[in-house]
Amino acid sequence: MGTEKSQAAGAPATKRQFRIWRGDETGGDLKEYLVEVKEGEVVLDIIHRLQSTEAPDLACRWNCKAGKCGSCSVEINGKPKLACMTRMSTFTADETISVTPLRTFPIVRDLVTDVSFNYEKARETPAFAPPPGVTPGDYRMQQVDVERSQEFRKCIECFLCQTVCHVIRDHEENKPAFAGPRYFIRAAELDMHPLDARDDRKEYAQAEQGLGYCNITKCCTEVCPEHIKITDNGIIPMKERVVDRKYDPLVWLGNKIFRRGQVPQTSVTSEHSPGAVRAPAAGPPGFHSHAGASHDPKAEAQAQAGVNWHREVPKPTAPTLDESGKLPLTELTFDRPAAPSPFGEDVSFPLPPEHLNYAHPEQDKH
Amino acid sequence: MTTTTRIERHHYDVVVIGAGGAGLRAAIEARLAGKKTAIISKSLFGKAHTVMAEGGAAAAMGNVNSRDSWPVHFRDTMRGGKFLNNFRMAELHAKESPQRIWELETYGALFDRTKDGRISQRNFGGHEYPRLAHVGDRTGLELIRTLQQKIVSLQQEDRREHGSYDxxxxxxxxxxxxxxxLDGDRVAGAFGYYRESGEFILFEAPAVVLATGGVGRSYKVTSNSWEYTGDGHALALRAGATLINMEFLQFHPTGMVWPPSVKGILVTESVRGDGGILKNSEGKRFMFDYVPDVFRKQYADSEAEADRWYEDPDHNRRPPELLPRDEVARAINSEVKAGRGTPAGGVYLDIASRLPAEEIRRRLPSMYHQFKELADVDITREPMEVGPTCHYVMGGVEVDPDSGAAFGHVRGLFAAGEVSGGMHGSNRLGGNSLSDLLVFGKRAGGHAASYADGLASRPQVPVPAVETAVETALAPLQRDTGESPYVLQQDLQAVMGELVGIIRREGELVDALARLGELRERVAKVSAAGGRRYNPGWHLALDLRNMLVVSECTAKAALERRESRGGHTREDHPTMDPAWRRVNQVCSLEGDIVHLDRKPLPRMRPELFALFDRAELAKYLTDEELAEFDALTEEER
Structure with missing residues (x-):
């Protein structure tokens, strides 16, 4: 009932100004509400309070209220967010808080949009292809090999990355040809899956999913509530050309640098660890592996032959962060034209040959 | 008036109500059996409450400790449920869960791995060996996503073959x-509405699988989402099926109690499995004071031994923080009642002083993330404030253990997952629900398909029943004199939370039943403002009658069971009574009155009895049963 015992420890409730979009596909408006706010509450609490008081039919999706299901995606002060994870304490006391539906998808009513676009794209993405001849219970994978895909499987399908992506945000005409960041990382996840039997995930993403539309502005990474490095770890590796994967040392080295986000900065500097370079293929024959570390001593040895360990390894630097400690949201606010270099600001091309290590898969035969 | 109402009609062989783990697994099985299958989801596809499961899925694969096997898992499950479990369900569950987990890998699941590349397994309360297949602390999400993607892959197959995903x-x-x-006593279909448009929809189908989850929304402090309004329980009752064990609700011992925005949300048991300890406001690690006699043999009695266990579980006994959930919840409740709680009414769960910050972030990434983002609490620096939260209902639809077919006088109705009863007895072990929903989801889906195959004629949906359903659904919108559904829900939650909560007393239960009776009249007159398009007030108004009838079952059964066992604690009958162990309480509906019967528990097969030692059984069984057990072991010798 109205009595909040837990309030004992908190500050008294105050009234805050909200503007919430009400309407349906025929049109609508921002409506003003003055709502009670208590200490420790999030925006979704306020929406629930409105529902139980002056706006009982205010439509809003939600489920877990713990940032795990990705249902309560809305735009708060214009920024795509989960209502359950936006704490009221992040606003200043006199700030008016506007809550609007996701802009990229058609309105159903109030804060609810028709997100079926995403489910259609999901159905168009080819599913996991189990390795032939491996019986259930006999799947063997190393933790390091599954971790890259596991990062993408953290996705809670809140579709914030989809709504923020400017390829489709105000461009309805791009929707048929563009799957969006959520499904690029789905493709990347399967591409990096140690046992997935298909080997055309990249080609598919480029030919069918519209990966080429993406110009790496990292808006999707910025809004991801699970902090998945959608651009760096998912999209960019998928943008490699197929031939590059095996034979182009530049792209391969670029990859290593790219994954810097996963390695503590200090440990990368000219550390001559044997893990820094290795042959592309590892694991049992028949499976392709994109492992970060090899478990095959033969591959390890191969990789080390012909490698100049005394070379100067370019030192990767962290991407430029804004004052909130995050990547800058858009190219509009960026300090130079076009997108930042995916290889980091400190690397220029072509790289001098002595900076490269390359082990040809068949070098032992010479 | 009803004749003018537009109703969209569909024909299916199997309709699965609920799109959580159990529902999706059932649907996969029905589709693999060649049946035309519909999955009905109250939320968007893939948003099910299953995503909240953090710890893992229990399956005796023996990847981490090779001594694990199905009999050990069976024993743990029976022990955890205080021997009130349906033994056959516990047996099937223990035997089949490894297969169900391995199967997920063929759908694309990526569990955490052991060093030799197999599925890693972690320790959890009540499980003798590390047994929970997991993905960090987001196992439920992995499970739901895997099943969701398997369904998509089946749809892609169908598109290649038939030209349409659907x-x-x-x-x-x-x-x-x-x-x-119903057509007589046979299921003929299901009636409902699209939330988005408010339009009605009618499924004509000979077999229905209920997989609707639990009832937690009848409680104020709950880890459950809005969907958990006991729909499946209520649908089953109204169709003539029966519910068992409704008095048993699991209160998860560690829900967040501060700040209010996240009140009720779970802190996974893995925090304790990985070294987290419970302390009261005096800083005392109090769980050592609460180890019940039945568990003394397995749990450490000193901090030193408990701390050694994390490194060397073979030569030390487990820390008491890892007792089954009911024990820990009661202990926390007692500490708070004795005035040793935190300001927000919980106790401290401390992992910060036990592990390095880096290690905490690595092992419990989503816990760290959740506390940081939702509550601005850094669990690597400060302890969490936790307390019991309504988490899971052990009771549910009484089903045939092998097929999941509902008992009572209805045919063609199946149930799996949280909505079914019996599997977990009086208390569920952590990790057993994810495996439960895979094992019994598959069984229910498969048996629903073969039931549909075996029918000589399709049952027909009676027209008057559809008209009544339309009228009932529209009634709250047409009334403008009744109360707001939100107020009624708050009142219901207050009654259940205060009078039918974690500790129960006879007087309060009697009072609760009287107040639920009043609420029934108020709910019958509820009115919802607004129209039919995505109107949450209307949706809640329709859910209320389900919540109410299920709450009545719980209150009635709780009043009747004069003992304390698992998820049912009576202050006026604080001990376990072996005579009550032999009894299931069965709820049925006559008109709109909940009727309660007693039914003896199925008798465990001798070879399963023989898995336990006599000293342990003596704590649970009546003298009569013990004599039978002695005679049995005598024979073997």
Missing amino acids: ARIRVFAETTITELL
């Missing part, structure tokens, strides 16, 4: 079923 399996997202329709 040819043989279709997901109806944001759709609520309000009524099951």
Whole structure:
């Protein structure tokens, strides 16, 4: 009932100004509400309070209220967010808080949009292809090999990355040809899956999913509530050309640098660890592996032959962060034209040959 | 008036109500059996409450400790449920869960791995060996996503074969079923509405699988989402099926109690499995004071031994923080009642002083993330404030253990997952629900398909029943004199939370039943403002009658069971009574009155009895049963 015992420890409730979009596909408006706010509450609490008081039919999706299901995606002060994870304490006391539906998808009513676009794209993405001849219970994978895909499987399908992506945000005409960041990382996840039997995930993403539309502005990474490095770890590796994967040392080295986000900065500097370079293929024959570390001593040895360990390894630097400690949201606010270099600001091309290590898969035969 | 109402009609062989783990697994099985299958989801596809499961899925694969096997898992499950479990369900569950987990890998699941590349398994309360297959602390999400993607892959197959994704399996997202329709005693279909448009929809189908989850929304402090309004329980009752064990509700011992925005949300048991300890406001690690006699043999009695266990579990006994959930919840409740709680009414769960910050972030990434983002608490620096939260209902639809077919006088109705009863007895072990929903989801889906195959004629949906269902659904919108559904829900939650909560007393239960009676009249007159398009007030108004009838079952059964066992604690009858162990309480509906019967528990087979030692059984069984057990072991010798 109205009595909040837990309030004992908190500050008294105050009234805050909200503007919430009400309407349906025929049109609508921002409506003003003055709502009670208590200490420790999030925006979704306020929406629930409105529902139980002056706006009982205010439509809003939600489920877990713990940032795990990705249902309560809305735009708060214009920024795509989960209502359950936006704490009221992040606003200043006199700030008016506007809550609007996701802009990229058609309105159903109030804060609810028709997100079926995403489910259609999901159905168009080819599913996991189990390795032939491996019986259930006999799947063997190393933790390091599954971790890259596991990062993408953290996705809670809140579709914030989809709504923020400017390829489709105000461009309805791009929707048929563009799957969006959520499904690029789905493709990347399967591409990096140690046992997935298909080997055309990249080609598919480029030919069918519209990966080429993406110009790496990292808006999707910025809004991801699970902090998945959608651009760096998912999209960019998928943008490699197929031939590059095996034979182009530049792209391969670029990859290593790219994954810097996963390695503590200090440990990368000219550390001559044997893990820094290795042959592309590892694991049992028949499976392709994109492992970060090899478990095959033969591959390890191969990789080390012909490698100049005394070379100067370019030192990767962290991407430029804004004052909130995050990547800058858009190219509009960026300090130079076009997108930042995916290889980091400190690397220029072509790289001098002595900076490269390359082990040809068949070098032992010479 | 009703004749003018537009109703969309569909024909399916199997309709699965609920799109959580159990529902999706059932649908996969029905589709693999060649049946045209519909999945009905109250939320968007893939948003099910299953995503909240953090710890893992229990399966005796023996990857981490090779001594694990199904009999050990069976024993743990029976022990955890205080021997009130349906033994056959516990047996099937223990035997089949490894297969169900391995199967997920063929769908694309990526569990955490052991060093030799197999599925890693972690320790959890009540499990003798590390047994929980897991993905960090987001196992439920992995499970739901895997099943969701498997369904998509089946749809892609169907498209190649038949030209349409929806040819043989279709997901109806944001759709609520309000009524099951019967042809005599046979299920003939299901009636409901699209949440988005408010339009009605009628499924004609000979077999229905209920997989609607639990009832937690009847409680104020709960880890459950809005969907958990006991729909499946209520639909089953109204269709003539029975519910068992409704008095047993699991209060998860460690829900967040501060700040209010996240009140009730779970802190996974893995925090304790990985070294987290419970302390009261005096800084005392109090769980050592609460180890019950039945568990003394397995749990450490000193901090030193408990701390050694994390490194060397073979030569030390487990820390008491890892007792089954009911024990820990009661202990926390007692500490708070004795005035040793935190300001917000919980106790401290401390992992910060036990592990390095880096290690905490690595092992418990989503816990760290959740506390940081939702509550601005850094669990690597400060302890969490936790307390019991309504988490899971052990009771549910009484089913045939092998097929999941509902008992009572209805045919063609199946149930799996949290909505079914019996598997977990009086208390569920952590990790057993994810495996439960895979094992019994598959069974229910498969048996629903073969039931549909075996029918000589398709049952017909009676027209008057559809008209009644339409009228019932529209009634709250047409009334403008009744109370707001939100007020009624708050009142219901207050009654259940205060009078039928974690500790129960006879007087309060009697009072609760009287107040639920009053609420029934008020709910019958509820009115919802607004129209039919995505109107949450209307949706809640329709859910209320389900919540109410299920709450009545719980209160009635709780009043009747004069003992304390698992998820049912009576202050006036604080001990376990072996005579009550032999009894299931069965709820049925006559008109709109909940009727309670007693039914003896099925008798465990001798070879399963023989898995336990006599000293342990003596704590649970009546003298009569013990004599039988002695005679049995005598024979073997």
